[in-house]
Amino acid sequence: MNPVIEIENIEKIYRKKSRKGLFKRELIEVRALDNISFNVEEGIIFSLLGPNGAGKTTLIKILTTLLLPTAGKARILGYDVVKEGGKIRKHINAMLMGERSIYWKLTGYQNLEYFASLYHIPRKVAKVKIDKLSEKLDLSDFINRKVETYSSGQKFKIAFAKSLLNDPKLIFLDEPTATLDPRAAREVREIIKQLNDEGTTIFLTTHNMNEADELSDEVAILDLGKIIEIDTPENLKEQIHTSESIVIDVPFIELRSKDKLLSDIRSLSFVSDIAYSQVVNGNGNKGEEKTKIRITTSKEINLSNIVNLFEKNSIPILSINQEKISLEDVFLSKTGRLLSEDTSKRV
Numbered sequence: 306m307n308p309v310i311e312i313e314n315i316e317k318i319y320r321k322k323s324r325k326g327l328f329k330r331e332l333i334e335v336r337a338l339d340n341i342s343f344n345v346e347e348g349i350i351f352s353l354l355g356p357n358g359a360g361k362t363t364l365i366k367i368l369t370t371l372l373l374p375t376a377g378k379a380r381i382l383g384y385d386v387v388k389e390g391g392k393i394r395k396h397i398n399a400m401l402m403g404e405r406s407i408y409w410k411l412t413g414y415q416n417l418e419y420f421a422s423l424y425h426i427p428r429k430v431a432k433v434k435i436d437k438l439s440e441k442l443d444l445s446d447f448i449n450r451k452v453e454t455y456s457s458g459q460k461f462k463i464a465f466a467k468s469l470l471n472d473p474k475l476i477f478l479d480e481p482t483a484t485l486d487p488r489a490a491r492e493v494r495e496i497i498k499q500l501n502d503e504g505t506t507i508f509l510t511t512h513n514m515n516e517a518d519e520l521s522d523e524v525a526i527l528d529l530g531k532i533i534e535i536d537t538p539e540n541l542k543e544q545i546h547t548s549e550s551i552v553i554d555v556p557f558i559e560l561r562s563k564d565k566l567l568s569d570i571r572s573l574s575f576v577s578d579i580a581y582s583q584v585v586n587g588n589g590n591k592g593e594e595k596t597k598i599r600i601t602t603s604k605e606i607n608l609s610n611i612v613n614l615f616e617k618n619s620i621p622i623l624s625i626n627q628e629k630i631s632l633e634d635v636f637l638s639k640t641g642r643l644l645s646e647d648t649s650k651r652v
């Protein structure tokens with residue numbers, strides 16, 4: 306066993322001033338990371354899975370030496386994140402802001418040339434390197450066009466190429482597929498797997514449980530700044546002694562009117578967990594909002610019992626689907642909430 310990341314009791318508290326009334330200001334503390342400890346072994350794909358506001362980006366920023374922890378220790382490739390940042394940055398790379406980390410007025414090639422110069426890579430060596438990356442990531446069709454003309458998948462690929470310029474042993478990817486369409490996201494997942502096959506350790510964050518499931522050798526589930534589970538996706542799913550999940554979409558309904566329905570469903574003998582979240586489609590208009598209800602069940606399920614309860618409570622069903630147990634159910638069983646819930650507004 307050879308850990309490339311060692312995290313011991315890391316804590317991060319953000320302090321910010323907020324206005325209270327007209328003249329008063331109060332200091333608000335947000336505990337973004339609460340006593341985190343785990344190791345990541347060399348050569349694996351490791352995913353940090355958690356809802357909005359869980360603390361994923363905060364942890365990645367600490368591990369990539371962009372942010373100091375409030376307390377605790379972390380070592381990357383054996384180097385201390387607080388005292389040996391320079392050594393760490395030489396051997397790792399990170400993609401934190403995706404397409405926003407490259408210059409849109411330059412071509413893809415000019416971007417890579419510029420960032421190679423920041424690593425003091427001689428021009429000739431950089432050219433060979435960029436050509437290799439272009440071949441590997443299939444950039445040749447667009448690398449000589451200005452970035453502003455690219456699709457988001459193409460922008461992503463240049464940002465990704467940028468993060469490979471120093472041949473990192475370990476790469477951090479913060480929500481690599483969040484802004485991509487499904488086809489580009491699939492392509493990116495293939496690139497991540499290929500890179501890992503070639504020996505690069507991958508640390509990624511996501512709030513997409515299918516992505517974590519598909520890609521990862523190991524998953525840590527982060528919620529409200531705490532690690533609640535850490536294991537292989539298979540082991541995590543095995544913990545749940547249920548067979549299926551039912552996902553029901555209904556038109557947006559206010560919290561108050563849902564209480565009765567939820568307690569009715571909860572009292573059915575085959576139901577083990579239930580949670581819901583508001584899902585916004587498309588441009589975020591209220592009219593586009595849905596409420597997604599997820600019910601984890603045991604084997605002897607009776608679907609019509611559930612449907613009847615919606616009728617009884619006069620709530621129309623937009624769609625109803627049975628799904629295999631996923632990491633979403635693991636999250637639900639541990640927290641009583643869904644991964645799609647936004648936890649960033651907590652204080």
Ligand SMILES: Nc1ncnc2c1ncn2[C@@H]1O[C@H](COP(=O)(O)OP(=O)(O)OP(=O)(O)O)[C@@H](O)[C@H]1O
Pocket residue numbers: 319320321335336337355356357358359360361362363364512648649650651
């Ligand atoms: N600079 C900051 N000042 C104050 N609070 C912050 C700051 N950055 C993050 N936070 C808070 O810390 C918590 C964790 O934020 P973080 O960005 O690490 O979460 P995340 O898991 O990356 O979320 P997301 O999925 O939305 O990217 C949130 O409650 C967030 O509002």
Ligand SMILES: [Mg+2]
Pocket residue numbers: 361362363479
């Ligand atoms: Mg984030």
